[in-house]
Amino acid sequence: MSIKTYCALIFGALILAACGGESYTEVEITEQERSYRQLLGVPDHFSLPHIPEFNPPTIEKIDLGHFLFYDKQLSANQTQSCASCHVQELAFTDGQARPFGSTGDRLTRNSQGLGNAAYHATFTWSNDGFLNLEDQLAVPIRSDNPVELGVTEAKVDEVLARFDADPVYRKKFAAAYPEAESGATVTKIIYALASFCRTLISGSSPYDNYLLGDDSALTDQQKWGLQLFNGEKFECFHCHSGLNFSVSYRDNNSDPATQTFPFFNNGLYNVDGTGSYPQEDQGLYDLTQKLQHRGLFRPQCLRNVAVTAPYMHDGSIDTLREVLEHYARGGRKVETGIYQGDGRLSPLKSGLVRGFAATDDELDAVEAFLESLTDDAFISDPAFANPFE
Ligand code: HEC
Ligand code: HEC
Numbered sequence: 001m002s003i004k005t006y007c008a009l010i011f012g013a014l015i016l017a018a019c020g021g022e023s024y025t026e027v028e029i030t031e032q033e034r035s036y037r038q039l040l041g042v043p044d045h046f047s048l049p050h051i052p053e054f055n056p057p058t059i060e061k062i063d064l065g066h067f068l069f070y071d072k073q074l075s076a077n078q079t080q081s082c083a084s085c086h087v088q089e090l091a092f093t094d095g096q097a098r099p100f101g102s103t104g105d106r107l108t109r110n111s112q113g114l115g116n117a118a119y120h121a122t123f124t125w126s127n128d129g130f131l132n133l134e135d136q137l138a139v140p141i142r143s144d145n146p147v148e149l150g151v152t153e154a155k156v157d158e159v160l161a162r163f164d165a166d167p168v169y170r171k172k173f174a175a176a177y178p179e180a181e182s183g184a185t186v187t188k189i190i191y192a193l194a195s196f197c198r199t200l201i202s203g204s205s206p207y208d209n210y211l212l213g214d215d216s217a218l219t220d221q222q223k224w225g226l227q228l229f230n231g232e233k234f235e236c237f238h239c240h241s242g243l244n245f246s247v248s249y250r251d252n253n254s255d256p257a258t259q260t261f262p263f264f265n266n267g268l269y270n271v272d273g274t275g276s277y278p279q280e281d282q283g284l285y286d287l288t289q290k291l292q293h294r295g296l297f298r299p300q301c302l303r304n305v306a307v308t309a310p311y312m313h314d315g316s317i318d319t320l321r322e323v324l325e326h327y328a329r330g331g332r333k334v335e336t337g338i339y340q341g342d343g344r345l346s347p348l349k350s351g352l353v354r355g356f357a358a359t360d361d362e363l364d365a366v367e368a369f370l371e372s373l374t375d376d377a378f379i380s381d382p383a384f385a386n387p388f389e
Contacts, residue, residue, distance in 0.1 A: 033252065041383070043203035045212060046243055047251035049118035052132045057195045060175040065196025067172065068189055070386045073162045074141070075102040076150035082140065082193070083386065085111040085148075089379050091304035092200065097315025105146035108281045110315035113308045115202035115378055116301055119243065121250040121261050125313040126283040126297045128261050133194040141186065151186070160184045202303045202378040203243075210372070218372050225369025228362055234327070236366075238352045239264055245302035245373070264350040265295035267331025267343035268312060275348030278339050281314060295348055306371045307379065320370055324363050330355020 037048055039057050051057065068074055069082045080102035086092040092114035099111050109125055122128055123136035130136045140148040142156075151159045163169040163184035173184055176192055207226075209217035218226070230237045239262070242249050247262050263284050269277045277283060277295045284296035297313050311317040317326060326332045330353055331343030344355060378384075 036252075040199050041201055043201070043208070045208065046201065046203050047119075047253060049116075049198055049201075050132075050250045050252050050254065051198065052134065055132075055134060055191045055194060057198060058176065060172070061177075061192045061195040062199055064169075064172045064176040065192035065194070066384075067169075067387055068193055069196055070388055074149055074151070074159065074189070076152065076155040076159060077102055080149060082149075085140075086114055088381075088384055088386075089307070091115050091202070091307050091375075091379055093308040095309070097310050101146050101148040102150050103147045105148075107146050107148070109313050110310065113301065113304060114197055114200045115303050115375070116244050117200065118198040119249055119251060120246065120298065120301070121248045121254075121259060122298060124298075125300075126263060127287060128263070128284060129287065131261075133197055134190055137190045137193050137197075138186070141189070156186065160186070163189075200378075200384060202375040204377045205303065205375040206372040207369075208375070219368065221365050222369045222372045225365035225367070226372075228366050229369055233356045233358070234366065235352050235354065235356075236327070239266075239299040239350075240302050246299045248298045263293075263296035263298055264352070265346065265348045266297070266327075267346055267349040267353045268316065268326070269295060269334065269339055270331070270341035270343045270346035270349075271339050273341060273345070275346040278314075283313070292348065295346070302370060303373050304375055304379065306374045320367050321363065324358075324366055327353060328356055328358050328363070 033048055036042075036051060036057060039059065039062070040049070042048055055061075069086075072078045072081045072084075074081055084102075085094045085099045087094055090113075092112075094111045097110060098107050100106050112125065117123070118133060121131070123130040123133060124139075127136075141151045144150070144152045160183070163173065169184065170182070173188060174182055177188055180188065206217040206222075210223075228234050229240075239247055241247055247260070250259060265275070265283075271278060275294055277285075282294045285291070285293040287293075305311075306320065309319060311320070311323050317323050317332075326343075329344060331346060331349055333342045333344065334340045343349065
């Protein structure tokens, strides 16, 4: 929702309240929205992210989630926490192409940044069934293939008992869930972590300051890069637009009737000439088994992208410059090895990845613009830092 609509709603609600009209619920919704915005720290120029009704945020849940996020007791062998793969200074990525789980399993995918993740329409690099953060979080906690935190069926009681045995956590769980039976459960852990993740909002980059009227927040080169990014030659904005630079977007006012769940093949691979991706990860196809879904991934949020290398779902592109060259070529050519093939010729590649001739100066400008999305306040905000230190 735009700031204007937001103000209009509040204003309308005030009039209704003053007239003692029957639309009382509308007043309630607006007050609730205001309190959620404050709780999550949503900047004025952002909408409220989608929050499922079953998990309203509270200070206590966010606090519990913050501690759990950094606590290695949440892995079965106590060697890893969420923060092992989601490091604040790296906008909650980990600098690795593909991370290792707590027992040494190598994951097939690159750790995603969590800044503004709450605004995505679906979660993970490619899953059209994860529509709430809560759906996704069971995976790192519970998965046994590959193991991440390793809280498998065999280990779950042991892990929960750790929190029940700790007086500080007993208090925090009771405060976060005053109505529930006392004690830790996987659901309570997931709801608290989701609430904390919803507070990870990045909205004070130089680009934001520019949007808010500070013309000097971007250099001339960055402004040119922004124009190129949003122009028909580079075409980036068709898939990376809006507050999150991703057309996979949902906020609290998104209309379910028109909500979309977009996924694209951006020509990273063409292993067999018919558009296949490497066997171990073919994107949406792995869930749907529809051949035309090979290589479909969600356009990633580009905020803080300058600190989240390496890039793409498998971390197979090292630098932003190489990402730009990939798009300029209209797909990637893998020259050697078992995945060789020319992504530009893939029959499954999106028609929006067409390739274009760009000068070095133009590529420099788009790269400089992407650097303006780095939000130093976000990646150093003590509210998101390790609370045990
Ligand atoms: C071993 C590394 C690892 C650990 C530990 C881990 N993650 Fe992740 N995280 C990933 C990877 C890899 C992905 C992408 C998964 C995919 O696409 O299937 C991801 C994706 C996510 C997403 C989705 C983001 C988006 O934009 O859709 C969220 C949210 C998330 N992780 C939060 C957490 C939380 C909270 C924890 C702790 C309970 C956690 N992660 C533990 C590696 C990890
Ligand atoms: C057809 C839609 C589409 C277009 C057009 C597009 N992208 Fe993407 N972008 C994606 C998808 C999908 C991914 C994830 C692909 C994957 O991981 O396999 C992605 C990933 C990226 C990433 C990696 C993000 C990360 O954290 O790893 C960057 C950077 C990026 N795009 C920048 C751009 C730029 C710059 C342009 C314009 C030159 C552009 N994109 C055009 C869909 C698109």
